[in-house]
Amino acid sequence: MILEPFAFENSIIHRLDPRLRLVFAVVFSIATALTQSFAPLYPALGISIILVAMARLDSLALIKRIAVVNVFVLFLWVVLPFTYEGDAVFIIGPLAATEQGLMLCGLITLKSNAILLVFISMVATMPVAVMGHAMGRLKVPPKIILLLLLTYRYIFVIEQEYQRLLRAARVRGFAPKTSMHTYRTYAYLVGMLFVRASERAKNVDNAMVCRGFSGEFHSLTEFAFKPVDSVAAVLMVLALVIIEGARWASILI
Amino acid sequence: MHISEGILSGEVLAVGTVLAVAGTAIGLKKLDYDKIAGAGILASAFFVASLIHYPVGPSSVHLIMNGVVGLILGWGAFPAMLAALTLHAVMFQYGGITVLGVNTLIMAVPAVLCYGLFRRFALKGGRVATAAAFLTGFCAVLFGAVLTGAALMFTGKEFLEVTVALVGSYFPIMIIEGIITVFCVEFLKKVQPEMLG
Structure with a gap:
């Protein structure tokens, strides 16, 4: 059975305008994916955890999804620290784990999980049909x-x-x-x-x-930007400002 | 064969997205509105095929079948793969927004290449057709693994060992996909030859 375990719940996140959620997920994912330092990733991960908590999702399904992504991350932890050239931190038998390798694994772990959690809370919380129509409104x-x-x-x-x-x-x-x-x-x-x-x-x-199909599925859903969406939009911009602020602060200091 | 979020560099993600958009644009141009239902439903079949697990020794792996989809759809495989992979991301969180372009390339480029290289021979009869069908399945996975490796290596040369391990682990899958593709193409040629054009 193919299921969408997160799409049909009812939380404050689920009630937000799908267009807003899509745009935020895209901007957040790109900003996080381009990050090369740790400083912005802590607020990014924090924000993503808050968003998932607010979406009140089925915890078993959530844990399964997080586990799938982290199996690959774990594989990187097993290989990368020992193959990355750099300063040895500790040695297991003939293998030396390097600081640079461990740092890279840490970065990837934080990035992967932050992006995953935002994606689950923002995008997986809408039925695909709704997502399609929201994408249509976004041109x-x-x-x-x-x-x-x-x-x-x-x-x-x-x-x-x-x-x-x-x-x-x-x-x-x-x-x-x-x-x-x-x-x-x-x-x-x-x-x-x-x-x-x-x-x-x-x-x-x-x-x-x-039935006279002319190339488009029409949607009866009216997307309305409600006051709560405006508040959410302001908070989302604020979240991005915090992440970018952390990036610049770490560069300047 | 999805790459997760948070691993690849910005440059690789950007190049992947641009190339995937270009491929999809070509594919959509070749798909008229009367063919779009066919491409969509085949994309669904590709999606379902990727959920089918078969045993290999003590473990199990899932079907990929991008070679067969390539033989059937040609350039149309690009938008079809994009649709199926978008659903993989939204419904199962395999992959994500920023790697969608790269993941589409990993599946669709081998499909289109196999279409160009092997379709002519796969449509013939006898040993040539069997060999071409095998190579379609084999190379579709091989090229995908090579592209995955390339995406990792362009991100950083420290991924060399990870890449070698990944591509190596795909070797048995290449052979089995080759075998399954031989049977599958034979089946399609008997049951519905017009599907392969």
Whole structure:
């Protein structure tokens, strides 16, 4: 089952204007990704934690998402400190961990998590359909939004189709192993998914033409910038000012 | 094969975004409105395929299938991959906003390359077609791994060992994707040959 565990809750964050949330997430992500020093990352991570807390999300789902990203970060911690040339801090057997390597891992850890948490609190909290329409108001080309919404619309259908095919295979005694037979079965399964997708696309296209489709999904959602959004916008600008301020302060001092 | 947020340098992210936008623009130009439903639903199939795990020895890995998507969609693979990867980011937080361009390149460039290099031969019969289909699956993952490595190496040469480990770990996946692509292309040629044009 494909789920969107964060999208349909109700918190102050969920009620904010999706356009505002998208813009903030983009600006915050870029600013954080470009950071080369530690100073701005502490406020950035702090702000991201506050935002996730305000979104009141399902903690189990949240922990799972954070864990996935940090598995790769952990892999970097295992490799980078010992391969990065620099001043040795401590030595394990033949391997020497360097200060520069550890610093780089620290930077990546803070950046990854800050960006992830802001993304979860700002973007994963809106249904994809809403996101598509919000992107439209932000002047993203309509064709790409149409493609995104169509893809979103059909992943659930195709996934059910996959489950059905898999169930049919299991009933016939299919048990996945490391074998040619298994790979052949999966290849035919996926091939069938592609075939069904293309068959369905023809029907969908015909249905869309019949209904006078002219290249755009219209949204009945009226995006309204409410007073609470203005307050949030001011706070978001303030948050970015704090992060940038920390960057400059660390350079100047 | 997603790169997470917070690892790559600003230059790499910027170049990745610009190239991905260019590729997507070309792809969208080639996708008329009557083909867009097809591309969208194939992007959904690609999305679902990437959730399918198969066993390899004691561990399990997921399908990638960007080679087959390339054979079917050509340049249209660019916008289709962008849509699927955007959904990966929004729904599962694989990747994110700033790395979306780089991640799209990692999936879509190999797809378009395989389309250009192998499609002609994959449509023929006999051993040539089998070899071409295998190479499609194999190279689609190989090129993706090479691009991942390039993104890391352009960020900093200290990523050399990480890159070697990553690309090396993809080697068995390349072979299995090659095998699965052979079966998959054979299947498509029998069941619905017009899909491959």
